[in-house]
Amino acid sequence: MYWKPLQKFTYRANPIGWLCSLGLCMLLSCAPDSNLPPGDPDNGGLFLPDGFQAVVVIDSVGRARHLTVDQKGDIYMKLRVPNSEGQGLVALRDTNNDGKADVVEYFGDYPDTGNYGTAMRIYNGYLYFSTAGEVYRMKMDMDNLVPTGDAELIVKDDYKNAEHGYEHIAKPIAFDNEGHIYVPYGSPGDVCQEFNRRPGAPGMDPCPQLEWHGGIWRFDANTLNQTQQEHGYRYATGIRSVVAMEWNQEENALYVVQHGRDNMNRTWPDMYSPWESALLPSEEFFRVDEGIDGGWPYYYYDQMQGKKLLNPEYGGDKKIEADPAKITYPLLGFPGHFAPNDLLFYRGNQFPDRYKSGAFVAFHGSTIRGPYPQAGYFVGFVPFKDGKPSGPWEVFADGFAQLDTIVNTGDAAARPMGLSMGPDGSLYITESVQGKVWRVMYTGKKGDFGPAALAKMEERKNTRTNIKDPHPEKDNLEVGLLEAGAKTYNLYCATCHQRDGKGDGTRFPPLAETDWVTGNKRRLIEIVLNGMEGPITVNGVNYNQIMPAHNFLSDEDLASVLTYIRKSFGNNAVSVSPLEVKRVREELAAKETN
Incomplete structure (x- = not known):
């Protein structure tokens, strides 16, 4: 029914995507891709490893969150809030393969709760997306750019523990291979205090918020009108706030990067210095197996010591450690307040082999690191082997903020937000200030990629104020x-x-x-x-x-x-x-x- 229009469009715009849609990707995965568009002369302002180039697909579509790219190379993005016409979704198409979107369509007519619309994923022929309080899907149309029909409600947040407030309400999503969808329910507050964010206030023990929040819930991906209370299954607990989440196909397991708690110096000034508060607690990278307990709100991870420590709200003194037999330790810990907002395991063949199966993480950037420079605002990479990090985290793409030192969050020109891989293995990145989209491509010879390219990125990791650990005195702004x-x-x-x-x-x-x-x-x-x-x-x-x-x-x-x-x-x-x-x-x- 749709063979001719599909063949006509996708072959002209993206022959690799067309062949992928026919299931022939693996037959061509070893062939060099000569159909990549040229990168921008300045890589769209990005600093990348040698051999990589970037092209700005579109400069501004509105405050963008997550994105996904289909097998034809079309891009679908979720806006944080709907536009003036009530449309919170954007579709982009490049019809002449110059790397630039020349078709832009806003769409979506659905009830939108809150201002943290986040998720955008394609699963079994449907485009799934979320608002702060709902997860929807729309049926993809192979003949048209924009999905047709009404948005179907998959999961609706019934707002348990609303009396405690509701701070971490973003709804990223992930799918396993058995028809399930995973949805985090973030903590209503910072660290389950009796009086939220009040200096010196004790934590509630046991924490009542854990019954409905601070964890990952599992639902049926194809059942409509589900609620957490009636249909959700608590898959994991003790995870404070998640925006970066993906199902790792090779490991058949869920992975997340957690946002750690805030303001340790402000709430416990006699225990934590401003410098410690800028770096702690860690943003934790977890493998989330069924039934795990990540430790929130009782414990935090100190990446400098490699220890999971008891929070001061629960009697912690910076020495009392968690029992690893009861509390899950992270695979690794990033410095505090980097704000990990998307996670992508690279499965393509365009990039050099060392990136295969590794994890890209989009760090949206901190807001509370003062008096030290704000940090994050880059895309990192973690090499993986056998489902675990095989080396320290690296810098992959930087330069989004267009500043040497970020004093305040609002100074940053762009904040990386969403990640997706195209059918040819290109990496797509959104940012949340104006809604710019980059397409990152490898155009060098894979055999030439090596230590020199990585050394350049390592130098940036150790010298840039938005990435390196600040010096206690010299970097105090x-x-x-x-x-x-x-x-x-x-x-x-x-x-x-x-x-x-x-x-x-x-x-x-x-x-x-x-x-x-x-x-x-x-x-x-x-x-x-x-x-x-x-x-x-x-x-x-x-x-x-x-x-x-x-x-x-x-x-x-x-x-x-x-x-x-x-x-x-x-x-x-x-x-x-x-x-x-x-x-x-x-x-x-x-x-x-x-």
């Missing part, structure tokens, strides 16, 4: 920033707001412990750039004075003084970077011009 900010503050601000930041109590408001300072950074930057006049209420007291514009300050000076007041006078908010100031200044200037 606030040391010089706070000193410079204090000088600017005392020169321009202390006369009114006083050197202690408490104001004068009548005319000039305090800067200490107020949301005007510790809250929205953009609002604060605008106030200093534009000045302010008229009545305001600060900490329950009314003020009505004029604050002159300080737009004469450079981006660097303004960033340093705002960082100083957000870190002083009892405040403990994140830094402000010169790039953030520059962006706001430019946007305000553009408004005035228009």
Whole structure:
């Protein structure tokens, strides 16, 4: 029924994909692929091992999450939230094999709960995807780019433990070879405290959240309208939050990379230094066999010591270890807060042999590493043998952020999010800021790939501030920033707001412990750039004075003084970077011009 249109389109756009659709991939897997498009001159801004090239498939489709590529080479992406027309799915097609998408179609009409739409996978002729609260599927159409028919509801989250909040609500999915779909249910809070994220608050023991969260549940992939309570089977427990997950076909097993807990210094400042809090706890790479317990919320993994330690909320003292007979240790641990958001085991033949069966991990990037540089924002690789890592993790693709040092998350131009392999073995990568998509290809000679290419990536791992472990003193960004900010503050601000930041109590408001300072950074930057006049209420007291514009300050000076007041006078908010100031200044200037 569809032979002619399928043959006509797929052969022109991607002959390898066409042959794969006929089941002939293995017959051609050893042949060099001469049909790869040229890479961009700058590889789309990416830093890759020698012999690899990248082409930007599309520059911007919206805040993208996960993606999948079908056997014709068509790309399907999930947006974090639907567009203005209520469509949260995007299909991309390259009709002339130049590597660039020339057909872009938005589609999808389905109820969307929350703003963490994530999953995008193809399984048994269906396109499966998720919102924060639901897993849907649509029937693929071999004659058309966009699936036809209505979205079918597979699993609906019934929000157990909602009274404790619901923080980790993303719904990645994976499929085994027996008709099952796996869905994580992330923890409602950070570490199962009686009062979530309150410094010093004890953890609940036993943790009631583990009944419905903090683990992986298994469902039937083909049954509609399932709920966790009625149809789900708890496959594994003690896993805090998962966005990166895949079924490893060679091992016939589920693998995940967990997001670790947050803010150890803020909640336990006498026990953990800011440096320790920047690196701990580890993002844990697990093989998830049925019935395992990953240890959350009682334990965390310290990758520097290679130990699973008891959390302080449960009486931990940085020494008490977990019993490995009861608690599953990770295969390896990445540094803290890298934010692993997708996982892909490479099964193609285009890349050099050392990548075969290994795991690519997309690190979305940290938000809470201050006063040290934010970290992650790259795609890593873990070589595998016999289902286990056969060497340390490596850097595969970097340069997404387009910055040498990332002070704040918003400074990054792009944050890698989703991974998928095309029918010819190309690696596709999405990012979540604008929705750019890269296609990474190996165009060198496989026999030439060796230690030199890996040494270049190892050097980057050990020197780039978004990847390497920070030095406790040299990489502390606030040391010089706070000193410079204090000088600017005392020169321009202390006369009114006083050197202690408490104001004068009548005319000039305090800067200490107020949301005007510790809250929205953009609002604060605008106030200093534009000045302010008229009545305001600060900490329950009314003020009505004029604050002159300080737009004469450079981006660097303004960033340093705002960082100083957000870190002083009892405040403990994140830094402000010169790039953030520059962006706001430019946007305000553009408004005035228009």
